[in-house]
Amino acid sequence: MKNLCLIPVAAIALMLGACSTSQKQTAATDVPTLKDAFKDSFLIGAAVTPACTDGIDHAADSLVSLHFNSIVAENCMKSEKINPAEGVYDWKDADSFVDYGTRHGMKIIGHTLVWHSQLAPWFPVDSTGKYVTADVLKERLRNHITTVMTRYKGKIHGWDVVNEAILDDGTYRKTPFYDILGEEFIPFAFECAAAADPEAELYLNDYSMASPAKRETYIRIINDLRKRGIRIDGIGMQGHMGMDYPDFDEFEKSIVEYGKTGVGVMITEWDMSALPTVNTGANVADTAAYNKMLNPYPDGLPEDIDRKWNDRMGRMMEMFLRHSDVITRVTAWGVTDGDSWKNNWPVRGRTEYPLLFSRSNEPKPFLNTYLSK
Ligand code: XIL
Numbered sequence: 426m427k428n429l430c431l432i433p434v435a436a437i438a439l440m441l442g443a444c445s446t447s448q449k450q451t452a453a454t455d456v457p458t459l460k461d462a463f464k465d466s467f468l469i470g471a472a473v474t475p476a477c478t479d480g481i482d483h484a485a486d487s488l489v490s491l492h493f494n495s496i497v498a499e500n501c502m503k504s505e506k507i508n509p510a511e512g513v514y515d516w517k518d519a520d521s522f523v524d525y526g527t528r529h530g531m532k533i534i535g536h537t538l539v540w541h542s543q544l545a546p547w548f549p550v551d552s553t554g555k556y557v558t559a560d561v562l563k564e565r566l567r568n569h570i571t572t573v574m575t576r577y578k579g580k581i582h583g584w585d586v587v588n589e590a591i592l593d594d595g596t597y598r599k600t601p602f603y604d605i606l607g608e609e610f611i612p613f614a615f616e617c618a619a620a621a622d623p624e625a626e627l628y629l630n631d632y633s634m635a636s637p638a639k640r641e642t643y644i645r646i647i648n649d650l651r652k653r654g655i656r657i658d659g660i661g662m663q664g665h666m667g668m669d670y671p672d673f674d675e676f677e678k679s680i681v682e683y684g685k686t687g688v689g690v691m692i693t694e695w696d697m698s699a700l701p702t703v704n705t706g707a708n709v710a711d712t713a714a715y716n717k718m719l720n721p722y723p724d725g726l727p728e729d730i731d732r733k734w735n736d737r738m739g740r741m742m743e744m745f746l747r748h749s750d751v752i753t754r755v756t757a758w759g760v761t762d763g764d765s766w767k768n769n770w771p772v773r774g775r776t777e778y779p780l781l782f783s784r785s786n787e788p789k790p791f792l793n794t795y796l797s798k
Contacts, residue, residue, distance in 0.1 A: 457796040457797065458796075459788075459795065460492060460493060462796060463795070464494075465749075466752070467745070467749055467754050468494055468495040468753065468754040468755070468756075469492070469494060469495065469754075469755055470493055470494070470495030470496055470497055470531075470532070470534065470756030470757070471488075471489055471495075471496060471497075471756065471757045471760050472496070472497045472498070472499040472536075472758045472760075473485065473497070473499060473522065473525070473760070474501075475521060477489055477525075477760070478518075478521045478522045479521055484761065484786050485760045485761065485764060488760050488761070488782055488786060490529050494530075494531055495532040495533070495534060495754055496525070496526045496531050496533060497534035497535075497693070498519065498522050499536075499766075500543070501518035502519050502522070502573070503540065503543040503544075504540070504543065504544050504569065505544060505545045505546070506518070506543070507519055507573060508545050508548075508569055508573070509545050509547075510545070514572065516576065519577075523577050523580050523581065532582035532583070534584070534754075534756070535574075535577065535584040535585065535625075536585045536630075537584075537585035537630065538569065538570050538573065538574075538585070538586050538614065538618065539566065539587045539602060539610070540587075540588035540589060541589070541598065541601065542588075542589070544601070548562075548569075548601070549601030550601075556601065556605055557605070558605075559606055562601075562602070562605045562606060563606070563613060566602075566610070566613065566614060567617045570586075570614060570617040570618050570621055571620070574618060574621035574625065575621055575622070577622075578624075579622075579624065581625050582625065583625055583628055583658065583659065584625055584628065585628050585629075585630040586614050586615055586627045587610075587611050587615075589630070589632065590602075590610075590629070590631065591631055591639050591642050591643060591646075592639070594638050594639075595639050595641055595642040612649075612650060612653060612655050615650060615655050615656065616655055619655065626689070627659075628657070628661050628691065629659075629661065630660070630661030630663060631643070631661070631663060632665055634671075634679050635670075635672050635675035635676040635678075635679055637678075640678070640679045640683070643660060647660065647683075647688055651686075651687075658688060658689060659688050659690065660683045660688055662676075662680070662691065662692055663694040663758075664693065664694055664696065664697075664741075664755075665694055665695075665696060665698075665758070666696070666737075666741070667697060667700075668698065668699065668700075668733065668734065668737065669702055673741075673744065676744070677747075680748045680751065684750070684752075689751070689754075690748070690751045690753065691752065692752060692755040692756065693754075694758040695757045696758045697737060697741075698767055698777060699731075699734045699778040700719075700721065700722070700777060701721065703719060703771050720772075720775045720776060723776045726778050735790045735791040742755075742791065742795070757780055758780075760780065761780060761783065761784060762779065762782070762784045763784040764780075765777055765779050765780050767779045
């Protein structure tokens with residue numbers, strides 16, 4: 426369990442269930458929550474791990490159940506996890522994720538059905554390791570999508586059907602799906618998904634969505650799907666950000682332009698690295714200097730960086746609120762800084778500060794504006 430001393434008293438009371446009735450009432454009514462703060466604007470979500478949904482990580486569990494009305498699976502629904510071999514499904518963590526969201530009345534987001542990364546190795550190849558034919562891959566995609574979606578039919582609010590299909594220059598990423606099926610893999614996946622669960626929302630999801638070339642391609646894909654009568658309900662703009670990206674104006678333009686297509690716009694996977702953007706090619710001869718450059722703040726963020734980070738996050742949040750007419754959900758990629766994937770990406774073992782809650786489970790200062798309203 427994380428450092429309990431630093432968790433707000435009301436949250437501890439909720440976690441342990443060890444308080445008197447009057448204290449419980451105080452906790453229920455007095456703790457300002459993110460889901461209340463944004464209830465008239467959009468859903469507010471977090472990516473969660475099995476440690477949270479199994480109740481092992483009590484701190485994450487208490488923050489998620491208190492503050493968020495939507496969750497997304499950080500890893501447990503990716504094909505390498507849920508469908509590790511042909512015909513073999515591992516439902517354990519995904520079941521626990523869906524049960525957790527159901528118990529808490531949350532909008533549950535499935536992530537992700539078709540993605541080249543964390544792809545089960547068997548998926549695009551035959552027993553000799555060569556790519557399968559287009560027909561075989563279609564069959565495998567249909568089986569995978571249908572099996573996974575059917576298990577959670579009626580429980581999952583929306584699915585990231587296809588993840589990260591387009592490169593920053595607007596061309597298709599050369600993945601096994603693209604290599605074997607060409608551009609048609611996207612419409613095919615959406616058709617399979619719509620047939621498997623007619624009620625679930627279906628999304629495209631990608632990063633670098635401020636890129637004008639990428640924006641143009643996604644708008645073309647959305648329009649093309651609709652013209653062909655294939656359902657798409659939303660576009661997820663992954664919000665992996667840093668201290669020097671994205672270009673705020675272009676990001677905002679993407680929100681507006683995606684919104685004009687008529688599909689819902691979601692800010693997914695929101696986090697903002699507080700560390701300098703890594704230049705792995707940097708020519709730094711001295712190892713200690715190199716490590717310091719990669720991991721400059723192992724003991725906490727300097728005040729000026731912390732202020733700048735909060736300022737940028739606050740400006741982003743204001744941008745999301747300005748466009749709450751088209752933004753349906755804002756989801757953080759994790760809960761507290763200590764749990765973030767950014768501590769290990771793009772370099773392992775960094776101390777990062779990218780999320781909405783600190784390592785001691787406190788909301789970051791930029792959220793105070795909303796939590797005190
Ligand atoms: C990341 C997870 O957070 C890590 O735990 C995992 O090791 C790698 O994947 N884009 C996505 C997410 O769509 O699924 C990725 O999640 C982050 C980038």
